[in-house]
Amino acid sequence: MNKKLNYKIYRSDENMERSTKRILAIVLVIAVAGAGLGIGLWFVFAPQESIFETPGVSGVSDDRLIKIGLLGGITEIQGEGNYEGAWLAAYNINQAGGVQVNGTTYYIGLVAEDTDESNPVLDVTKGVSAAEKIIEVDGAEYIIGGFRTEALKAYVEVVMDAKKLFLGTGASTDYFCGNVYGEAYSSYTRYKYWFRTMPINSSALGGSQITIMAYLGGYLSAVLAKPVTKVAILREALDWTIPMANALNTYLPYYGFTIVADIQYPITATATDFATYWNQIEGLDAQITIPVISAQGGLYMMSQYAALQPQCLIVGIDVQSQLDTFWTDTSGDCKYETIMQSVHRTNKSDLTIAFWDDFVATFDHEPLYTAVGAYDSVNLIADGINATGSFKAQRLITWLESFTRSSPMIGKSVTASHIAWNPSHDLEVGWPFGTTLYCQWQADGSKHVITSGNLLYPDSIVTGPISLPPWGIND
Amino acid sequence: MSAKSLSKGKGRVKKKLSGSKSYLLNWSKTFRGRLTIICLIGLCLIPLLTQNRYYLGIFITAMIFSIFAASWDFLAGFTGQVSFGQAIFFGISGYITSYFIRYLYLPWWASLLIGSLVGVAFGLLIGIPALRLKGPYLGLATMVLGLIMFYTFLNVKFEPWLGGSEGISKIPQISRNAVETYYIHLIFMITSFLILIWIGKSKMGTVFKSIRDDDIGAEASGINLTKYKLIAFMISAFFAGIAGGLFAMHNRGVNPGVFQPLYSFYAIVMASLGGIATISGSALGSYFFWFAAELFSEWPDVSVFIFAIILILVIRFAEHGILKPVLERLKDIWDLVLGK
Amino acid sequence: MGVILEVKNLTKKYGGLTAVNDFSFEIKRGEFIGLIGPNGAGKTTVFNLISGFQRPNSGTIRFDGKDITGMAPYKIVNLGVARTFQLVRSFKLLTLLDNISVSCLSSRGKKVAKGHGVDEYASTILASVGLVDKARIPPIILPHGDLRKLQIGKALGTNPQLLLLDEPFSGLSHEEQDVITDLIIKLHDDGVTVFMTGHVLRELMHLVPRVIAMHQGKFIMDGTPQEVAKNKIVLEAYLGKGEVFA
Amino acid sequence: MVPIAEVIIFGTIEASVYGLLALGFSLVYGVGGILNLSHGLFYLLTGYIIFWTYTTIGIVWAVILALIIIIIVGGLSYLLLIKPLQENHVAILIITFSLGFFVEQFIKVFGDAIPHTVPSFVGGAITILGVPFPSQFFVILIGSFIVIAITGLFISKSKIGKSIRAISQDREAAMLMGINADRTLMYTVMISAALAGIAAVLYVPASSIAPHMGWDVLSNSFAIVIFGGLGSLKGSVVGAFILGYTRSFVNYFIDPAFSALVPIVVIILVLLIRPRGIFGKKEVY
Numbered sequence A: 001m002n003k004k005l006n007y008k009i010y011r012s013d014e015n016m017e018r019s020t021k022r023i024l025a026i027v028l029v030i031a032v033a034g035a036g037l038g039i040g041l042w043f044v045f046a047p048q049e050s051i052f053e054t055p056g057v058s059g060v061s062d063d064r065l066i067k068i069g070l071l072g073g074i075t076e077i078q079g080e081g082n083y084e085g086a087w088l089a090a091y092n093i094n095q096a097g098g099v100q101v102n103g104t105t106y107y108i109g110l111v112a113e114d115t116d117e118s119n120p121v122l123d124v125t126k127g128v129s130a131a132e133k134i135i136e137v138d139g140a141e142y143i144i145g146g147f148r149t150e151a152l153k154a155y156v157e158v159v160m161d162a163k164k165l166f167l168g169t170g171a172s173t174d175y176f177c178g179n180v181y182g183e184a185y186s187s188y189t190r191y192k193y194w195f196r197t198m199p200i201n202s203s204a205l206g207g208s209q210i211t212i213m214a215y216l217g218g219y220l221s222a223v224l225a226k227p228v229t230k231v232a233i234l235r236e237a238l239d240w241t242i243p244m245a246n247a248l249n250t251y252l253p254y255y256g257f258t259i260v261a262d263i264q265y266p267i268t269a270t271a272t273d274f275a276t277y278w279n280q281i282e283g284l285d286a287q288i289t290i291p292v293i294s295a296q297g298g299l300y301m302m303s304q305y306a307a308l309q310p311q312c313l314i315v316g317i318d319v320q321s322q323l324d325t326f327w328t329d330t331s332g333d334c335k336y337e338t339i340m341q342s343v344h345r346t347n348k349s350d351l352t353i354a355f356w357d358d359f360v361a362t363f364d365h366e367p368l369y370t371a372v373g374a375y376d377s378v379n380l381i382a383d384g385i386n387a388t389g390s391f392k393a394q395r396l397i398t399w400l401e402s403f404t405r406s407s408p409m410i411g412k413s414v415t416a417s418h419i420a421w422n423p424s425h426d427l428e429v430g431w432p433f434g435t436t437l438y439c440q441w442q443a444d445g446s447k448h449v450i451t452s453g454n455l456l457y458p459d460s461i462v463t464g465p466i467s468l469p470p471w472g473i474n475d
Numbered sequence B: 001m002s003a004k005s006l007s008k009g010k011g012r013v014k015k016k017l018s019g020s021k022s023y024l025l026n027w028s029k030t031f032r033g034r035l036t037i038i039c040l041i042g043l044c045l046i047p048l049l050t051q052n053r054y055y056l057g058i059f060i061t062a063m064i065f066s067i068f069a070a071s072w073d074f075l076a077g078f079t080g081q082v083s084f085g086q087a088i089f090f091g092i093s094g095y096i097t098s099y100f101i102r103y104l105y106l107p108w109w110a111s112l113l114i115g116s117l118v119g120v121a122f123g124l125l126i127g128i129p130a131l132r133l134k135g136p137y138l139g140l141a142t143m144v145l146g147l148i149m150f151y152t153f154l155n156v157k158f159e160p161w162l163g164g165s166e167g168i169s170k171i172p173q174i175s176r177n178a179v180e181t182y183y184i185h186l187i188f189m190i191t192s193f194l195i196l197i198w199i200g201k202s203k204m205g206t207v208f209k210s211i212r213d214d215d216i217g218a219e220a221s222g223i224n225l226t227k228y229k230l231i232a233f234m235i236s237a238f239f240a241g242i243a244g245g246l247f248a249m250h251n252r253g254v255n256p257g258v259f260q261p262l263y264s265f266y267a268i269v270m271a272s273l274g275g276i277a278t279i280s281g282s283a284l285g286s287y288f289f290w291f292a293a294e295l296f297s298e299w300p301d302v303s304v305f306i307f308a309i310i311l312i313l314v315i316r317f318a319e320h321g322i323l324k325p326v327l328e329r330l331k332d333i334w335d336l337v338l339g340k
Numbered sequence C: 001m002g003v004i005l006e007v008k009n010l011t012k013k014y015g016g017l018t019a020v021n022d023f024s025f026e027i028k029r030g031e032f033i034g035l036i037g038p039n040g041a042g043k044t045t046v047f048n049l050i051s052g053f054q055r056p057n058s059g060t061i062r063f064d065g066k067d068i069t070g071m072a073p074y075k076i077v078n079l080g081v082a083r084t085f086q087l088v089r090s091f092k093l094l095t096l097l098d099n100i101s102v103s104c105l106s107s108r109g110k111k112v113a114k115g116h117g118v119d120e121y122a123s124t125i126l127a128s129v130g131l132v133d134k135a136r137i138p139p140i141i142l143p144h145g146d147l148r149k150l151q152i153g154k155a156l157g158t159n160p161q162l163l164l165l166d167e168p169f170s171g172l173s174h175e176e177q178d179v180i181t182d183l184i185i186k187l188h189d190d191g192v193t194v195f196m197t198g199h200v201l202r203e204l205m206h207l208v209p210r211v212i213a214m215h216q217g218k219f220i221m222d223g224t225p226q227e228v229a230k231n232k233i234v235l236e237a238y239l240g241k242g243e244v245f246a
Numbered sequence D: 001m002v003p004i005a006e007v008i009i010f011g012t013i014e015a016s017v018y019g020l021l022a023l024g025f026s027l028v029y030g031v032g033g034i035l036n037l038s039h040g041l042f043y044l045l046t047g048y049i050i051f052w053t054y055t056t057i058g059i060v061w062a063v064i065l066a067l068i069i070i071i072i073v074g075g076l077s078y079l080l081l082i083k084p085l086q087e088n089h090v091a092i093l094i095i096t097f098s099l100g101f102f103v104e105q106f107i108k109v110f111g112d113a114i115p116h117t118v119p120s121f122v123g124g125a126i127t128i129l130g131v132p133f134p135s136q137f138f139v140i141l142i143g144s145f146i147v148i149a150i151t152g153l154f155i156s157k158s159k160i161g162k163s164i165r166a167i168s169q170d171r172e173a174a175m176l177m178g179i180n181a182d183r184t185l186m187y188t189v190m191i192s193a194a195l196a197g198i199a200a201v202l203y204v205p206a207s208s209i210a211p212h213m214g215w216d217v218l219s220n221s222f223a224i225v226i227f228g229g230l231g232s233l234k235g236s237v238v239g240a241f242i243l244g245y246t247r248s249f250v251n252y253f254i255d256p257a258f259s260a261l262v263p264i265v266v267i268i269l270v271l272l273i274r275p276r277g278i279f280g281k282k283e284v285y
Helices: A001-045 A077-095 A126-135 A149-161 A175-178 A185-191 A201-225 A243-253 A271-283 A296-309 A352-363 A370-387 A393-401 B003-017 B023-029 B031-049 B053-079 B087-103 B107-130 B135-154 B155-160 B180-201 B203-213 B215-220 B224-252 B261-274 B280-298 B300-315 B323-338 C041-051 C073-079 C096-104 C106-114 C118-128 C145-155 C174-189 C200-207 C225-230 C230-236 D001-034 D039-057 D059-085 D089-110 D135-157 D159-168 D171-176 D181-203 D215-229 D235-254 D261-273
Strands: A065-072 A098-101 A104-114 A142-145 A166-167 A192-198 A229-236 A258-265 A288-293 A311-318 A337-341 A437-441 A448-450 C003-014 C017-028 C032-036 C058-063 C082-083 C164-165 C194-199 C212-215 C218-223 D126-129 D131-136
Touching: A001 C082, A065 A077, A065 B003, A077 A104, A077 A142, A077 A352, A077 A370, A077 D059, A098 A370, A104 A126, A104 A142, A104 A370, A126 A142, A126 A149, A126 B053, A126 B224, A126 C041, A149 A166, A149 A192, A149 B107, A149 B261, A166 A370, A175 A185, A175 A192, A192 B203, A201 A243, A201 A288, A201 A311, A201 A337, A229 A243, A229 A271, A243 A258, A243 A288, A243 B155, A258 A271, A271 A296, A271 C174, A271 D001, A271 D131, A271 D235, A288 A296, A296 A311, A296 D131, A337 B135, A352 A370, A370 A393, A393 A448, A393 B300, B023 B031, B031 B180, B031 B323, B053 B180, B053 B203, B053 B224, B053 B261, B053 B280, B087 B107, B087 B135, B087 B224, B087 B261, B087 C073, B107 B135, B107 B224, B107 D261, B135 B261, B135 D059, B135 D089, B135 D215, B135 D261, B180 B203, B180 B224, B180 B280, B203 B215, B203 B224, B203 C096, B215 B224, B215 C073, B215 C145, B261 B280, B261 B300, B261 C032, B261 D089, B280 B300, B280 B323, B300 D059, B300 D089, C003 C041, C003 D001, C017 C041, C017 C058, C017 C194, C041 C082, C041 C194, C073 C106, C082 C145, C096 C106, C096 C118, C096 C145, C106 C118, C118 C145, C118 D235, C145 C164, C145 C174, C174 C194, C194 C200, C200 C225, C212 C225, C218 C225, C218 C230, C225 C230, D001 D039, D001 D131, D001 D135, D001 D159, D001 D181, D001 D215, D001 D235, D039 D059, D039 D089, D039 D181, D039 D215, D059 D089, D059 D181, D089 D215, D126 D135, D131 D135, D135 D181, D159 D171, D159 D181, D215 D235, D215 D261, D235 D261
Parallel strands: A065 A104, A065 A142, A142 A166, A166 A192, A229 A258, A229 A288, A288 A311, A311 A337, C017 C218, C032 C194, C032 C212, C082 C164, C164 C194
Antiparallel strands: A098 A104, A337 A437, A437 A448, C003 C017, C003 C058, C212 C218, D126 D131
């Protein structure tokens, strides 16, 4: 009897425990389901606070914003430059009282999404999803950015699908502008939203390189009292270098140059590989080497150049070398390298030096070309909205298209005193339009603009003489 | 055993095996089955909640990679062939699909089919080293083959034929309508999963699993390893190819990047996050991965950093993936709710 | 009752070591025959060579008049030669039924299974090796004796004419040994030619009518167990082990 | 003749770095049957520790500190991540991969993604056989030969080395003889980390470091180790040389554009012809 009772008590205890647990479980399930549903609904329906950053002003309501989206690899130099340039422009505009449209004041709002495109291990889904997010969720009306062609090729389509204005600040490939003035008119209607504000396209870069070579060939021959004709090309094996290399290979011989080597190295090349390339170049007695490099290859190239001291001058493209940190990164090995650079602290336009100093004061380093492009782009958008009194992409496109070679926009840009676009929405080139500067690293760690013999840009903006490496130039 | 003695035990055997016909019905009554059905219904209803391209885009990416991860899981989990080069099939199909859409103006579904079939052909090719190599060697060989594809397609010298470092672009999306695109991907995902799970449960699946458990024993049982390994590679390649083609269309093009070991690792990470040899675990892993990636994308600096930490913790403390433990916990709670 | 297996001048070398040396013998259809020798005599190598898992350096193996030397293992299985392993092998994560199904799915197994369905055929085999009650569990939790039964079942799934059993008794208790013995005898009665190895003479003594003895890779003699047990070289080979008759 | 001399010299220099990296990778595989996908992080982290500290504590202390840290990191990664998962090889692959990933992101978050260099130990260039090359490369050459030689001696003579060999030859037997397999494996991972660290100490001043670079290191080590045979030390060294020479041969006589492609094609061919690599152990039935 007793035993049975005990058993009963035990059973009821167990039942109690079970039912408590059960109630707890039900509560838990309801709580989790409710919370999940709530969070889900909140994500979708909640009126979100503005995620736009308004440099220089605060407390601007959402309907007073000019919403600009910045796309780029934010953690890497090009994307960072894009962001900094846009930020500075927005700060200046907002501080100065914003943009007046039909009597109402609007302010620049910025939002950035990371496309992770500078990552050597590229995942294009990041770019596509960043572009979709910046348009569909963040609500950006104008897009600024883009750097790596492969990634941009994917997400430019997203922006074109959404019919948003896209000002490119980083990619030099002809491809994107080619789309605008492309195969068919339908191509224009789809891709007309794309404009390039930076840099000048790769064929124009090739043209500039040929021009400076023509000048340098004569100059060096005169200074060194020997013919300087032997040229080597050292370039990354990536598609964007092809048009430039083709131009160089085709046209340099007309100026009396011989291309002694055209080395395409894989982007995985190491320091030892570069030592090999320099020995090859030196073995062929090259007098000028033209690098066409956007990635870390430039670092190896310069460290091996400094160690091996091949008797040639380096004049070309090396994106990393545009950064002022390149000096410390190479421990000063970059001296005597001459590179293309869109902007330096010189009067490229009346605004350039002021911008430069402002930028350095704000960010404590020199601007990369994407920063200059983004700075100009934000100003362009603000000016356009101001001028047309409209936020519509189509109105802005018409406005931008109205600046042609014969009727340029003057004195509004940091990169050039005259700005205009050709029918493919690419920058018009050639002083006083878009042009590239040639800047050379000096032995004291400074960089200055060297002369192009008045061919690319006037000598009035030159800030220093050409220095030759003390170890000489090959015969 | 002669056929003569076979007839002896017939009646008894029949009894034992009856009921397998209503397998699906039974399955749908299990906890797991019900949960799966709820999840599927949930996925079907998502577009009612939002038609935003971006949100649907996350789901679409997750679905594409579910198929991709499942194709790896099929090969590694069922057949025991651990491939580190799954991106080969993914990439080649992406290229072929894009090529047919862009230059031969074929409709997307035909291009996708052709792309996947070329993937199958590559499956056959890649399967051949698998006949000679085992374990880590197979893993490394497939990874190296993937790198060869990557560098070949990247090579400037082959640019006129293979598209160079920038690949093929301007591929239109399946549909301009995001919701339609979503449902098409959903159908692809569900169909692929059903087929893969069905193969896993079929007789051929039994043979695959026997090869995984003991290849020598399988051969001693009269199984033609060559044939079955190749078939497994081809099936896996087909579904990786489907994923690759969808990926190319979703991202409007392909570039040599699709051959990077990165994507092979994505597949491995997702499948093992969910749980190897479960197929549906791949979906869990893939959704988890992409949601996490997007959730953290607000803080671009730390996003992948945090993800790496999560990955380490999951693998360290739940080495067989999270699908099974999560299901068990859920079932426990559910049983309690029902008062069982 | 023709010759089912003919092995001629079989030699297998590993580096400098000769595991099987110029080995020849014949087995007639329906025979029940043992291969004995001390540990390391090369019995397993002979089995590996016959079943195709290793290639001989020289010599020929004919099964049913057909040259199978160096053929792929699965092909040999599908001709009708099945084998078991000294160390039990199983498909760890598959159920016992599926373990057997695999061999029923070999091209030879399929032919028999055709009319009945693979599962049914596999269950019948499972029943005949006495494991049908455990059809739905995986082998990892089986006792050793059951694993040995499973092995034989797996071999039966391919519907063999010749069954090679490599040390079918190793690691088993006496009771388990008896069960396996009964199983093997039943198989032989069903018409399967059985060729088994053993390094303990006693186990084979009362089971097989004919024994081949080998030592250090070489053929020693061929005869009844009683004859073999009296042979001097065999005795010497086992000497010191105390296992000759015990 | 000069091109041939260059192929040999530059090939040897690359090979000596690869050799150090592959040696450690191969050791760990030999002892534990583990493919350590975080191998590249040892190289990367050492480079970064030196880069972060050399300006404040001087290059010598920076190197010592970096090596000590990396050996500890190696030991910890074994104890915390590899050891608990020892039975599950796929899990080890994934967790070591995640670890490499983690370190890469760590550097991105707390540092930046731009390549950096550390000043060379010695400046200028040396000319041998008519080939000029930076003196730092000479340091690499000498340094790694010494380290490889010491490692070889250590493996063949020291007590730990003997247990490493014993375990990689026959794990069961070694454990029966009372060798603690877990501890030996931990030492091996630490040695492997130290070797990768030394490679970084020697090579980073001549080259550069960036967060993604760990993967290049890993895939090169991979390549060599497959080539030479997993677990074979001799194989790793020989594999490193063959890879180094192939690369510089392609650079010189074919086209640099193929220098990334050709070595891996060679590897896959070797694998197909001789699946266990050149010096790999034959699988015994």
